Amino acid sequence: MQTIISPLVSHRLCLAPAVPRYRLPNIYHRAPPSIRLSNHRSTTSPCLFSSAAAASRDSEMATEDVQDPRIAKIASSIRVIPDFPKPGIMFQDITTLLLDTEAFKDTIALFVDRYKDKGISVVAGVEARGFIFGPPIALAIGAKFVPMRKPKKLPGKVISEEYSLEYGTDTIEMHVGAVEPGERAIIIDDLIATGGTLAAAIRLLERVGVKIVECACVIELPELKGKEKLGETPLFVLVSSAA
């Protein structure tokens, strides 16, 4: 069951761990309409309906003191595909967001507004959907883009970090020399679920002396508590989605 929240959260950039997170009270839950995508999309797919936002109590939400109108549009442009990749999973499909030129532009603008002028020299993006959002942000804020990839994709010398999956493990890699000690980085992915991938990305960058200012995702699945895996690193998301 999905709900739309009208978050009334002050927009604060949490760079210091001491800044308290704003907690969203449950009274702001209300039932969502089923919203069809804007007319950028073909009407042939039967599965289109909005991905609504449930409040994340612990992550920074991208809003001003009233709901930023851009957020609702972004949320409604995300398509949910039931039972992918396996039964029971409601897959958050951002490809429909990429088809909505205004929503995609707004998504990037929200991240750029947050991170420009903050001395961020590295945007690290997790393969493959982090590659879609990361580079436009990096270009706009004057930072490098560093791809973090599955094993054996990067051609040069790499460092690797292993992380747990539900069954087994996976590995994420980064080129040696891509970043330098003391650089300030943000890590981008389309979505945070369990937080395993982002936690591995944080460890990888910290091993080479980089300060991770924040992890940033378009979508959070708060019930999976991915934020807890990130340790001291703050998390910023645009849309929070109940399972």
Place this chain on the structure above:
Amino acid sequence: MFAAENGLKGDPRLEAISAAIRVVPNFPKKGIMFQDITTLLLDHKAFKHTIDIFVDRYKDMQISVVAGVEARGFLFGPSIALAIGAKFIPLRKPGKLPGKVISESYELEYGHDRLEMHVGAVEPRERVIIIDDLVATGGTLSAAMSLLESQGAEVVECACVIGLPEVKGQHKLKGKPLYVLVEPSGLDEFC
């Protein structure tokens, strides 16, 4: 066609782009001089030049779709799409896209691979450019073209940062124009 032969002769940005690309010998296997664009992404100015050149070329061509080939096409395509006001469509390896897809197979040196696109992502008669980091034989781009044309879209051009020697002198790929910024870097050192 190469950018230098098509209006950008002597443009210092092309030099900067070429210099920013790293060559990794014998990857993924012996004899291959791998053109590594990750170093281009670390050079903010050169990366910006790359995007600017493509944007300048396509912004007045009524392009409504930029299609990018997984995964390195994702590094360039979205920025171009955003700047020219087009949609971005990811073309992906099998099993990655969650919705209903169409797929096209293409040949590798040994064996085959497949490229997929969501049904409904592109509409008939939309004008499309296809982006990838590098074109070698053109097999992947040809498959991408087939996917888009099967949905009634018009592929206006294929565009890549790097073009291997096989494509030099070839202005077209399957009848469609091919636009390339630079030749492979650093080959002279290893010949």
